[in-house]
Amino acid sequence: MKKRLTATLFLIGVTCSGQAQEPDNPPDNQTSAPSERSVSAREMIPNLADDQKEIWTFPSHLGRDHYWIPALAIVAVTAGLVAADPWTDKPFATTTVFHGFNSVFSSTATSAGIAITPVSLYAIGLLKKDSYAEHTALLAGEAVADSEVVATVLKTADRRLRPEYVPPNGNFSDSWFEAPGGVGLGRGGFPSGHAIAAFSVATVMARRYGARHRWVPYVAYGLAATVGLSRVTTLAHFPSDVFLGAALGYSVSRFAVLR
Secondary structure (H helix, E strand, C coil): CHHHHHHHHHHHHHHHHHHHCCCCCCCCCCCHHHHCCCCCCCCHHHHHHHHHHHCCHHHCCCCCCCCCHHHHHHHHHHHHHHHHHHHHCHHHHHCCHHHHHHHHHHHHHHHHHHHHHHHHHHHHHHHHHHHHHHHHHHHHHHHHHHHHHHHHHHHHHHCCCCCCCCCCCCCCCCCCCCEEEEEECCCCCCCCCHHHHHHHHHHHHHHHCCCCCCHHHHHHHHHHHHHHHHHCCCCCCCCHHHHHHHHHHHHHHHHHHCC
């Protein structure tokens, strides 16, 4: 059962790579803008450095092109979810309804599923000499790396306690700067690392293949949302952790990696 997620994501990679008709060009009717950025294994480190500069200097661009509107919306929704976290996460601590779901979408299974998509797509691209598939896989890997850097910085700063460490009758509202183990890289739970990685991969796949194959965004974002839900039902994260992770994963992929 735990292999279903990895098998499904692997199938997405196989299908998408098989639909690219010309190695050096995007599929028919595919928007070319996201695919024109130069990407290769050799350029990965310089690209990551460039991406991180774009990400961390983003606040200085908030006044341009109405960027502040979606940014404010994300902040508002996140703040609302943080306020609601003490009530929204408690039910999952006292129910066994999601036991089967949690056993399939475990932390290990979802991590493997997220990783296997770009890896399998890259391998298939090499075998088929399909540079579009190869580039898509590299962009997905770059997006995950960028997103995880952001998540690690934020987790280290906020050290938010995960719901699984709060007793059933404990104080769910006092979760900040309480993560066990003291100060250390990525010890906090805000945002969700699984959610940010899943939506990073999903956004690259959806943007690169969605115009030609309308089902790809539905499957990609649907699987990413399922990964996010699993982090709540397993008490690994609060809903606000997952929401912000999803928003950051999408934003980093679309605006920093795909440009």
